[in-house]
Amino acid sequence: MGAFSHSHSALMRPSRLDGRVAVVTGANSGIGFGTALGLARLGARVFLACRSEKRGKDAAEKISKMLEQASGEDSDASAAGDEDFVNVAGSADYINLDLGSMESIDDFVKAFEKHVGSEDETMPACDILVLSAGVNSGGAAMQNKGNSVLTSENKDSRNKMFQVNFLGHFYLARRMLPHLRAAGTPSSPSRIVCLSSVMHNLAGTNDGKSFIDWDAVASSPTANPYAETKLALHMLAYEINRRLRARDAQPCIFAVPVNPGAVASGIWRNDSACTKWITDRAFISITQGAQPSIFAAASPSVVTLNPENVYLAPYVPLFDWVDTQWVYNSVHPLLRGALVRLRLLESLVSPLAPSGGVAISAPSSHATNVLAAQRMFDAASTLAGLPQTLN
Ligand SMILES: NC(=O)c1ccc[n+]([C@@H]2O[C@H](COP(=O)([O-])OP(=O)(O)OC[C@H]3O[C@@H](n4cnc5c(N)ncnc54)[C@H](OP(=O)(O)O)[C@@H]3O)[C@@H](O)[C@H]2O)c1
Numbered sequence: 001m002g003a004f005s006h007s008h009s010a011l012m013r014p015s016r017l018d019g020r021v022a023v024v025t026g027a028n029s030g031i032g033f034g035t036a037l038g039l040a041r042l043g044a045r046v047f048l049a050c051r052s053e054k055r056g057k058d059a060a061e062k063i064s065k066m067l068e069q070a071s072g073e074d075s076d077a078s079a080a081g082d083e084d085f086v087n088v089a090g091s092a093d094y095i096n097l098d099l100g101s102m103e104s105i106d107d108f109v110k111a112f113e114k115h116v117g118s119e120d121e122t123m124p125a126c127d128i129l130v131l132s133a134g135v136n137s138g139g140a141a142m143q144n145k146g147n148s149v150l151t152s153e154n155k156d157s158r159n160k161m162f163q164v165n166f167l168g169h170f171y172l173a174r175r176m177l178p179h180l181r182a183a184g185t186p187s188s189p190s191r192i193v194c195l196s197s198v199m200h201n202l203a204g205t206n207d208g209k210s211f212i213d214w215d216a217v218a219s220s221p222t223a224n225p226y227a228e229t230k231l232a233l234h235m236l237a238y239e240i241n242r243r244l245r246a247r248d249a250q251p252c253i254f255a256v257p258v259n260p261g262a263v264a265s266g267i268w269r270n271d272s273a274c275t276k277w278i279t280d281r282a283f284i285s286i287t288q289g290a291q292p293s294i295f296a297a298a299s300p301s302v303v304t305l306n307p308e309n310v311y312l313a314p315y316v317p318l319f320d321w322v323d324t325q326w327v328y329n330s331v332h333p334l335l336r337g338a339l340v341r342l343r344l345l346e347s348l349v350s351p352l353a354p355s356g357g358v359a360i361s362a363p364s365s366h367a368t369n370v371l372a373a374q375r376m377f378d379a380a381s382t383l384a385g386l387p388q389t390l391n
Helices: 030-041 053-079 102-116 160-183 198-202 214-219 225-247 273-282 286-298 300-304 325-330 333-352 370-384
Strands: 021-025 045-050 091-096 128-131 190-195 253-258
Touching: 021 030, 021 160, 030 045, 030 053, 030 091, 030 128, 030 286, 045 053, 045 102, 053 091, 091 102, 102 160, 128 160, 128 286, 160 190, 160 214, 160 225, 160 253, 160 370, 190 225, 190 286, 198 225, 198 333, 214 225, 214 370, 225 253, 225 370, 253 286, 253 300
Parallel strands: 021 045, 021 128, 045 091, 128 190, 190 253
Antiparallel strands: none
């Protein structure tokens, strides 16, 4: 069962990121865009890792304009003697990244090295890696009714959602480890932020007795492939922390899973008109949904939390009891979906969150299951053609 600590955001405000380098996947829209903007406002040099050149460049330009505008306002405030004016803003640039293709991820890493590398040939450093890109099939496609989100578009014939949401991110994080190591120190570790979701609770059997067959998930759509990709990404954060700590007593990288909440973004585009009507009206804004990722990336206090069950969310976590194994084992399987959706209602009470909020949430017990995470990591390593040992 996860730890039920509910301390709140005032304790762990993000700090300035001047001179820091950040990469945000899927940064041309939604939570990724909000996160990239937030990090750049804190002073970071942000790389928007997006699959479409046009959408990526447009987003980088939009952020640059917003930063310019903010810096104009800051100079006015500074000239007027306002002590609280915001420091110098960061920057935003686009680099191509299609998570559906391992070759594209390799190309992204090379391009990143070129952009950030210096003449003295030291390892190009990356302080923050936010794994935000994602696709969701919508309810109909969960039964694999030919929705393009599930149709394989890669030569390895992998389930596309699994490839984009999880395996591509897994491969990218592993490829970026040397750069994250180059930036972090034990007292100020670099960060990997993994976008989880309440939906991760619906992955697999949830009975705690059988393990997910990741080879099967990778090749053929299951009952709820989105949930499985979110569970895998969530477990990845804890497993990276465990493996880094097993290797190094004072690791200089810290991985954090976050739940952005129920956010009115493009992720619902494949859902029914009725769902979209609700999400547009009832769900929290992209700015609010980006807060857990920004805190996870930039708050100094986050790294003092337990690396095996840290989990940030934008809500006062009213329904954490829903995530316990006891509840899952006690209810009929058909009711589990309804219970998970109950957590979406937290968005309606999010204004109650103190200081506009980010809360420390309780991860579910299947996200903190060590053996399950080890098996997932080993299976993903094989699928990605990487060694199982983190070196
Ligand atoms: N919205 C929510 O309520 C919610 C709740 C829980 C978790 N999340 C998670 O939050 C993350 C962000 O989602 P969002 O709500 O911001 O959705 P969104 O607005 O649809 O943004 C998704 C982003 O992922 C990008 N993307 C899709 N396929 C890609 C690929 N092959 N390579 C690179 N980038 C790709 C998209 O780029 P294109 O524009 O090119 O498609 C887009 O920029 C996702 O991981 C999602 O699972 C969202």
